[in-house]
Amino acid sequence: MSDQQVDQGRRTWVAITCGAGAVGGIAAAVPFVSTFQPSERARAAGAAVEVDISALKPGEKLTVEWRGKPVWIIKRTPDQLAALPKVDSQLADPKSERNPDELTPAYARNEHRSIKPEVLVAVGICSHLGCSPSDKFQPGAQPSLPDDWTGGFLCPCHGSTFDMAGRVFKNKPAPDNLEVPPHMYLSDSRIIIGEDKKA
Secondary structure, eight states: OOOHHHHHHHHHHHHHHHHHHHHHHHHHHHHHHTTTSSHHHHHHHHEEEEEEEETTTOOOOOEEEETTEEEEEOOHHHHHHHHHGGGGBBBBSTTOSHHHHHHHGGGOOOOTTTTTTEEEEOOOTTTTTTTOOOEEEEEEEOSSTTTTTOOOEEEETTTEEETOOOOOBBBOOOEEOOOEEOEEEEETEEESOOOOOOO
C-alpha cells in the first residue's frame, strides 16, 4: 500500500468525522438556542386578559392574573360607593394625582377610580413592598383597623390600609394608591385588562 493511498484514506475518515461532528454540534445547538426564545407562557404573560363579570354580584371580588400580577375586579355596593367621599380627608392621595401616568389612567382619575362607578379594577399589590392586601370590606371596628372603618383593604405585612377605591390612607408605609391597570369594557359583562384603546 502506498503512502498516497494511506493519506487518501485518512482524509476520507477525517472528512466523515468532521461532518458527523458538525451535524452533532448543530443537533446539540438547536435545542440550546431555542431556550432563548420566550415560552408560550412568557408570551402570554404580557397579553391582555378578557374577563366575564356577568356573574359578579355587589360586594364580590374576582381575581385574575395579568402580567404575573393579581388583578382584582370588585363590584361595589351602593353603600361602599357612598362611603368613598367620606374618607377623602384621611387619604394620602384622594384624587390620584401622584404618579398618575403610572398608577391611574385618565379615565379612572375620579372619586371611584373606575370607568363604571360600581366596578373597581385594581392590581392587588401594595405599593410599599409588594405584599397582597387582604379584603376588609366589612365596615366597623376590627383588629388592626380604626373604629370608623368604612371598608377596604389591609396589607398584613406593615399595616397599610386602602379604601374601596384602592386609595391609601395617610401616615401608612405604602406611598401610593393601588395601581389601576389599563382596561376597557367590551360589553356590559366583559372587560379586557391590558388594553384601553379600541383598534
